[in-house]
Amino acid sequence: MANVVIANDHGAVELAGIFVKHLQDRGYTVNHLGVTTNDSVDYPDMAKLACQEYKKGDYEFGVLLCGTGIGISISANKIEGIRCALPQNSFAAEMARKHNNVNFIAFGGRIEYSESPVKMLDAFIDSTFEGDRHQRRIDKIMALESHC
């Protein structure tokens, strides 16, 4: 059974809960690192928790949520080895896997998406990395960690 790690701040408690249930319904073992209350936490701390857990291994991907998805995705992308997408819709979510092969996908709990975030998450899950020229570009992304 595939594992997913998920973390959120207080701006996305409800959407995170919906995702946890949906991922479990799809057969994933979900490690939800919180939070489950509206008490304020700092999204960089939640990004760090989830990314450190992901890097232990055995996770297919991770999901991060904050009010907009912006702060938590920026935070995740500062962590070595992490590529976190913040998709606008299902097409972007699909491409995040097909072309960018991201290991994290982020959402905003306070965002009014043009389509269901669950549908967007499914578009990501149901896609496969296409490799080839996209791997070359990903290698260049990752090289930016040490060459800039």
Ligand code: RB5
């Ligand atoms: C928290 O109030 C909010 O700033 C956070 O959830 C997120 O939207 C930041 O990018």
